[in-house]
Amino acid sequence: MQQRKLSRLGGWMLAVALAIAAPATRSATDDAAQIRQIMTDQQSAWNRGDIDAFMRPYKDAPDTTFIGSKIRKGYRPILENYRKNYASKEQMGVLSYSDIDVRLLPCADGQAAYAMVTGRFHLDRSAHGSAAKDDGVYSLLWERTPAGWKIVLDHSS
Numbered sequence: 001m002q003q004r005k006l007s008r009l010g011g012w013m014l015a016v017a018l019a020i021a022a023p024a025t026r027s028a029t030d031d032a033a034q035i036r037q038i039m040t041d042q043q044s045a046w047n048r049g050d051i052d053a054f055m056r057p058y059k060d061a062p063d064t065t066f067i068g069s070k071i072r073k074g075y076r077p078i079l080e081n082y083r084k085n086y087a088s089k090e091q092m093g094v095l096s097y098s099d100i101d102v103r104l105l106p107c108a109d110g111q112a113a114y115a116m117v118t119g120r121f122h123l124d125r126s127a128h129g130s131a132a133k134d135d136g137v138y139s140l141l142w143e144r145t146p147a148g149w150k151i152v153l154d155h156s157s
Helices: 002-048 051-055 075-085
Strands: 065-067 071-073 094-106 112-124 135-145 148-156
Touching: 002 051, 002 094, 002 112, 002 148, 051 075, 071 075
Parallel strands: 065 148
Antiparallel strands: 065 071, 094 112, 112 135, 135 148
16 A cells, blocks of 8 residues: 555656656757747848848847957947958858757756857858858857847857
C-alpha cells in the first residue's frame, strides 16, 4: 500500500514537472523560430536592395555595436556605414545565410532574454564598393525587447 502511494506521488510529481517544462520548451522553440524568421526577412530585404528594412532587426540604440574591420557603435552609424559600403543594388548583390545556429541564453527564471546566433554569409554580386568581402562568418547577440528580438551586437568577419 505504501509503495502504491509513493508510486502515485512520483507519477504526479513527474506530470507536474513535465507541465512546467513543456511551456518553456515550446517557448524556446518559438523564440528560435522567431529569430530565424527575422533573419529570413532580413535576407529578403537585403536581396530587394532595402538597407532600411535590413536594419530593422538591429536595436535602435546608441550602444548597438557592429564589429567588422572597425568597431562601430550606434544604430545610425551602422546604418550609414551600410549605405556607404553598399551604395547600389549591384554592390549589395544577393545575400544568403547558412549554418545558422540559434542558442537561447536563459536567465534565472528560465526564460531567454538573450540569444547567440552564429553562421555564415555569402554575397553573390557583380560589383564591389569599399566592402570587398563576399564570404564570412558572423556572431549576433540578440536581446528580447518589448518590440521583439533585436540585434545588439554583430561581429561579422
